Amino acid sequence: MKHILIIDDAATVRLYHRNILEAAGYSVDEAINGIEALEKALVKPYDLYIVDVNMPKLDGYGFLKEFRLQENIKQAPAIMVTTEAGANDRTLGYAAGANLYLTKPIKPNELVAYVRLLLGDLS
Amino acid sequence: MAIITINDEDFLKFKEYFYRKTGMLFENSKRYFVDKRLIERIQITESESFRGYFNMLRFESSGNELQNLVNIMTVNETYFFREEYQFKCLVNSLLDEITAKKTDKSPIRIWSVPSSSGEEPYSIAIYLLEHWAGIHDWDVEILSSDIDTAIIAQAKRGNYSSRSVQHLPKNILTKYFKYQDEGYQICDDLRGAVEFSRVNIMNAFEVRPYRDIDVIFCRNLLIYFDDTARRQSAEMFFDAMKPGSFVCLGHSESMSRISSLFRVRKFPDAIVYQKPLDVR
């Protein structure tokens, strides 16, 4: 079973994404911001990360920049999910190391489709 | 008084709030433990229900009730070699990284806050002597501070109950302690190895003389502070530290609830936090 880390400071968002991904057969952990996410990822690397942008202490861009420097775990795909839909935000997301940039709120089938695509679970 | 119960929705609400504030996450298997303590606090505060209590907890400006809860949800006990994995991390990883960066032979400076009755700074001294070969090549200053002068006096005396030393290996106990006056007296060499002082870490002027620290142990203290006090204390540590130096927090604490100024570092024995070398 593949492991996904959901990084978001909103408890409701974490629960929503968790329910969708667990129903699709993934195992899910949660982190409330970028620092907690790094702590968790460094102890137990995940197959994929779902990263919010605005979070206290370490935001999504900051997390991805730091994460992409960590040997052994840095190659995992990351989906950035955010309320910010501007073209500039998108560019910043990709520059920080996101593989995909999605605008909230996300439809369940859309989320599952993108996760499967990035994890190569299309069969 | 009506019988107070915590239902599933109450538990989830509490769990999320407590996690956000402290970083401590209770799994459902801890439900009984959490419910029991919550009900105890609901009764002591004479709240009528979980809802009334939760509102008070969330909106009380002093934050005292959250502190009470943290107190009863954690075990705050101090003893020798408590959370030993961090001392292992110190001797196996941190000190080697620090000495590799040093350009002179000035002492390595370790600060243990709060000193409490001295178990932590003395544990550090013992660990260095027993497990770190570098102690023959480097001078080490162990500073230890507390806000409470009575507890500092006790730390300086260095007399401990059998409970305090119960996790020490037998050979360590006989090597560094003497059984006397129905307690274990730590040897004079170790008493002389630690510099105790009174400091309120919330006071910038009192913290200011502490500079160029290489490693700070601040375990199970910040979790009892409110958000502002926690962040400000961490920032004072930041100013007291050398670039590239480390902070060790307690096992249920995380910098993710405290400050954004430090980097997360993973070593084989522990996760610790580092003041960036380039002082971003």
Added chain:
Amino acid sequence: MAFVKRQAPDDLTITQDKRENERDFQGLLLELNSPDVTVRRWAVRDLMQIPESSPFLVTRLGFEENISVRAGILNSLAHLGDNVAIAGLVSCLRSEDAALRNEAIDVLKEVPDKVEPIMSNLLTDLDSDVRIFAVNILESLRHYNVEQWLIEVIEKDPHINVCATALDLLSEVGTEKSIPALTQLKARFEDEPYICFSTDLALKRIIEGS
């Protein structure tokens, strides 16, 4: 054994108030622009004690690039808490820099009394991102009006993500008073699975909570 003590440990307490320079206001303002990060950081911390500092700190915040100095400025502004200081913090919410925005939200959360008078304005700002950040700040406000503010947000705000952010908080602080607005919001965004999920969650917590 190679344990050593400082040569004069007593100095730790005796010299604590001594300064290298006369740290008057003008001197601190000069240090605020020093090329040395450490000097700037100490200046920022000392300026916290001088009420006239806010405009200078806000100006420096506009181009300060060092994260630790910036954190110090935000902290000092929150401590000063006058109108200029709070306006300076609020202006960070419009920054392109996500880290700065989130640090500003963090310190604004710590001064609820100072934020309360401007909350209504923030919650009706033209920029939906600013409204979202205002709801984030509400999380910590210890004020009887928090639930009412959130109800107004979900009743009136046209932006789905502003409502979604308010919903997250309502599922923690909502009471029976929120039920009509929650029901109405669910109807307004009936095709949005996220809103349906989170209104159901908030309603369940309100109705089943004890």
